[in-house]
Amino acid sequence: MTTRPPTERTTARQPKTVVISGGTDGMGRATALDRLRRGDTVVALGSNEVKGRALVEDADRLAAAGRLRFLQADLSSMAEVERVVADIAHRHKVVDALVLCANRPSPRRRETVDGLEYTFALYYLSRYLLGDRLRPLLNASAAPVIINVAGVGNTAGEIRWDDLQLRRRYSMVRAQLQAGRANDLLGVAFAERAAGNVSYVMYHPGFTRSGDVSHLNPALRTTIRLLARVAARPVETSIRPIVELIDSPPRAALTAIDRGRPVHPSLKTLDAGDASRLARLTEELIARHAPETPPHGQ
Numbered sequence: 001m002t003t004r005p006p007t008e009r010t011t012a013r014q015p016k017t018v019v020i021s022g023g024t025d026g027m028g029r030a031t032a033l034d035r036l037r038r039g040d041t042v043v044a045l046g047s048n049e050v051k052g053r054a055l056v057e058d059a060d061r062l063a064a065a066g067r068l069r070f071l072q073a074d075l076s077s078m079a080e081v082e083r084v085v086a087d088i089a090h091r092h093k094v095v096d097a098l099v100l101c102a103n104r105p106s107p108r109r110r111e112t113v114d115g116l117e118y119t120f121a122l123y124y125l126s127r128y129l130l131g132d133r134l135r136p137l138l139n140a141s142a143a144p145v146i147i148n149v150a151g152v153g154n155t156a157g158e159i160r161w162d163d164l165q166l167r168r169r170y171s172m173v174r175a176q177l178q179a180g181r182a183n184d185l186l187g188v189a190f191a192e193r194a195a196g197n198v199s200y201v202m203y204h205p206g207f208t209r210s211g212d213v214s215h216l217n218p219a220l221r222t223t224i225r226l227l228a229r230v231a232a233r234p235v236e237t238s239i240r241p242i243v244e245l246i247d248s249p250p251r252a253a254l255t256a257i258d259r260g261r262p263v264h265p266s267l268k269t270l271d272a273g274d275a276s277r278l279a280r281l282t283e284e285l286i287a288r289h290a291p292e293t294p295p296h297g298q
């Protein structure tokens, strides 16, 4: 795991610009409102317009609507991610923090407009693209940080190297675990490239009383809600580290935190060889899906 020599990170309270994927619900939404209360500018990404409007109304009640922008986008689509990035780059010169929360478990295997498995595209690939494409704006910040909210520290599941799109033996849990492990490797690969001073933090919040379960079957929905009532942490508790990390990013290029505990870099799910292998496969996949450049003269 890469660490950079200790340097001073800006911790003085200055208003920041924070981009949150999945900023309309759950932990992303709570982080957005918390940062707005602290005077930051927030760009919240989500697919649901009704949730987006509700967030804007809440920001209005905080007299912060002028500092919030809701960008509606289906982040499972690569073109949509690129559109959002272009929009942010058009309006902002600097991004101080990128918080990655967008996810939605899918009970059945389905494919995105790019022909990719949905969970892979939304939970992993959109995070890869947002981090990569927003890197120049992050590098323009004095103390930039990416916080990838997923499941680091968990060793369950695996990357199906021969079937990344899970065409065989799909299950919702298998897809979630594969994308979770892919996000672990994403953090390692991003920090290894170490271009600029972005601090990458992988954060596992633990079972939290958030998570939109409206698309799950009624039995599973009820079970999760009952379990959450007795065993899950309040959203406000789970987001506390996220909010603090935005103010004081670690000096290390990569930090992994599993429910308050540091994760050792030797954990098998953080293997550097696997990380560069997945990064290479991801770049190939992105290149295959990039819009074709018309031949000269057309």
Ligand SMILES: NC(=O)c1ccc[n+]([C@@H]2O[C@H](COP(=O)([O-])OP(=O)(O)OC[C@H]3O[C@@H](n4cnc5c(N)ncnc54)[C@H](OP(=O)(O)O)[C@@H]3O)[C@@H](O)[C@H]2O)c1
Pocket: 021, 022, 023, 024, 025, 026, 027, 028, 029, 045, 046, 047, 048, 049, 051, 052, 073, 074, 075, 076, 100, 101, 102, 103, 104, 122, 149, 150, 151, 204, 205, 206, 207, 208, 209, 210, 211, 212, 213
């Ligand atoms: N909750 C837990 O117990 C728990 C435990 C461990 C790890 N985590 C991880 O923590 C992260 C946040 O979880 P959460 O519980 O806060 O989730 P959540 O409440 O379900 O919120 C998910 C967010 O993702 C957005 N989203 C879903 N599909 C999208 C799409 N196609 N395009 C754009 N945005 C989309 C949703 O917005 P729209 O509805 O507007 O699209 C929402 O803002 C996830 O990565 C999750 O895996 C959660």
